[in-house]
Amino acid sequence: MSLLALSDITIRYSRLTAVRNVSFSMDEGEILFITGPNGAGKSSLLRAIAGVTPVAGGRIDLAGHEITGQAPENIARLGFSMVPEGRDVFGSLTTEENLLVGTGMHARERGWRSRAADELEAVYATFPMLKERRHGQAGLLSGGQQQMLVIGRALMTNPRLVAIDEPSLGLAPNINDQVYERLIALRAQRQLTLLIVEQSSARAMMVGGRMILMRGGQIVLDGDARTLGNGEAIQAAYFGYEDH
Amino acid sequence: MLQILFDALSLGSLYALGALGIALIFGVMRLVNFAHGDVIAFCVFALLWPSTDAMAIVFAGQLPWYLLVPFVLLCGAGLSVLCEIVVFRRFRQANPATMMIASFALGFVIRYFLLMLFSSRPKSISLLPELSQPVEILGARLPLLQLITIVATMVILIGLTLFLRQTRFGLEMRAAAENFSMARMLGVRANRVIMGAFALSGALAAAIALIFGAQTGTLDIQMGASIMLMAFIATVIGGLGSLGGAVLAGFLLGAASVIMQVMLPIDARPFRDAFVYGAVILVLLFRPQGLIAARGTKERV
Numbered sequence: 001m002s003l004l005a006l007s008d009i010t011i012r013y014s015r016l017t018a019v020r021n022v023s024f025s026m027d028e029g030e031i032l033f034i035t036g037p038n039g040a041g042k043s044s045l046l047r048a049i050a051g052v053t054p055v056a057g058g059r060i061d062l063a064g065h066e067i068t069g070q071a072p073e074n075i076a077r078l079g080f081s082m083v084p085e086g087r088d089v090f091g092s093l094t095t096e097e098n099l100l101v102g103t104g105m106h107a108r109e110r111g112w113r114s115r116a117a118d119e120l121e122a123v124y125a126t127f128p129m130l131k132e133r134r135h136g137q138a139g140l141l142s143g144g145q146q147q148m149l150v151i152g153r154a155l156m157t158n159p160r161l162v163a164i165d166e167p168s169l170g171l172a173p174n175i176n177d178q179v180y181e182r183l184i185a186l187r188a189q190r191q192l193t194l195l196i197v198e199q200s201s202a203r204a205m206m207v208g209g210r211m212i213l214m215r216g217g218q219i220v221l222d223g224d225a226r227t228l229g230n231g232e233a234i235q236a237a238y239f240g241y242e243d244h
Numbered sequence: 245m246l247q248i249l250f251d252a253l254s255l256g257s258l259y260a261l262g263a264l265g266i267a268l269i270f271g272v273m274r275l276v277n278f279a280h281g282d283v284i285a286f287c288v289f290a291l292l293w294p295s296t297d298a299m300a301i302v303f304a305g306q307l308p309w310y311l312l313v314p315f316v317l318l319c320g321a322g323l324s325v326l327c328e329i330v331v332f333r334r335f336r337q338a339n340p341a342t343m344m345i346a347s348f349a350l351g352f353v354i355r356y357f358l359l360m361l362f363s364s365r366p367k368s369i370s371l372l373p374e375l376s377q378p379v380e381i382l383g384a385r386l387p388l389l390q391l392i393t394i395v396a397t398m399v400i401l402i403g404l405t406l407f408l409r410q411t412r413f414g415l416e417m418r419a420a421a422e423n424f425s426m427a428r429m430l431g432v433r434a435n436r437v438i439m440g441a442f443a444l445s446g447a448l449a450a451a452i453a454l455i456f457g458a459q460t461g462t463l464d465i466q467m468g469a470s471i472m473l474m475a476f477i478a479t480v481i482g483g484l485g486s487l488g489g490a491v492l493a494g495f496l497l498g499a500a501s502v503i504m505q506v507m508l509p510i511d512a513r514p515f516r517d518a519f520v521y522g523a524v525i526l527v528l529l530f531r532p533q534g535l536i537a538a539r540g541t542k543e544r545v
Contacts, residue, residue, distance in 0.1 A: 052425050072428040081429075088426040090419050101419045104412050105431030157431060 009058035031209035040214040079160030091139025144175035205229035256498025257397035262475025263490035265448035271421035279351035281472025287453035324446025483534025
């Protein structure tokens, strides 16, 4: 059974249809890139899975539960962790407080405090820079540091699926390389299932895995990132042949 | 001199507590709760037995202080949470202007409910009379009540700060105040945080009710509105949503009022409030975002 399944999802913002009848599913351990030009509906799709944007039609299943129309806090409890576009660091909180916000959802379980402490140490081991700045205000971190912080924050809830919306946005290329290095290392370490939205398909081709290309609210291509990337189909799909 | 300082501090305490009650709710749901003043009035009248007679029939007001204080605090928190569940929960997706108008309406409902039970005549009550005895500090004679007001406000402020900084719930509230939907995506329960904010805000309203009732000795169903106006102005000057700013601005407003009362020429004193509001306009001209801008309300770049 797949970990995440979307069937026939449509998302509308008043009269504008952002996503039209999109279906796909993801297995545990998979890495999936959703790419496509601006306005393709990639972010809307992620926000719909997270439960912050309502869907106009279709059904979403996560880990064997239907989550269509559920509250974001309940979807998070099923193991979905989101790193939104623009990062959304809690700037007035300290770095460590940012990391701890998400651990409260397990507060009903026994031994959650010690597990949260272990998670915190694990995140600090991956991102030592966060430990150095643990008591500093998170809003004062640099863009790259904030990106590491929100990835760490997403991991603190011990998720089964991590979705990241445009991690490259606003980062210098070398910082972006570092972010991806850590992500790939983390994925190997924890058998994470990753759903990453990126505007360019270059990163997906570099990292490998599966890639879905969206355009105008629909899926145009779905397949192995490296095979797709070398074909001419992607050029055509990206720029849209039907417009000519 | 000392007398002026204490007057300023005790008046500022009232404004600061009121501003804090408004800022707490604004922080988590971007609602300017104009019903806050009527929650204050409700808490005062909770001390009386409902009657339209001119003579107040004191009911809960006769309790010893260690029962009276928790009773009133519970009344405030309870009413405030009830308002959330019955009214504001339905408006959560609405825009801030709609919510604000709903809060006006709710305030009128509470006020006319009190009017129905107690009539519009002000009632006099002697609440905790032992507190009006004067005490002598550094050569100044001050009412004990004023001292208690200041001390109680400090205790509340320190307690609230510790609560927000040290507890799990406080952490979730601060996160939610800054970015509500991100906090929810991290599993923070929206209903719990919002109800917590309303409960705290209601308890703060009750604290004001107690202090105000003991200070003035008269109960009037309009009484919440005057404090509410000042408290609202304090939250705006402080930077909407910023708790520290609200407290600071509350004390500044209190100080400004007391200082103008003393310094203005006798003929101008009846217009004191006009001068205070003038100062408010000046502050907002130079710092339209408030003294301490709250992060969550800043525009994102």
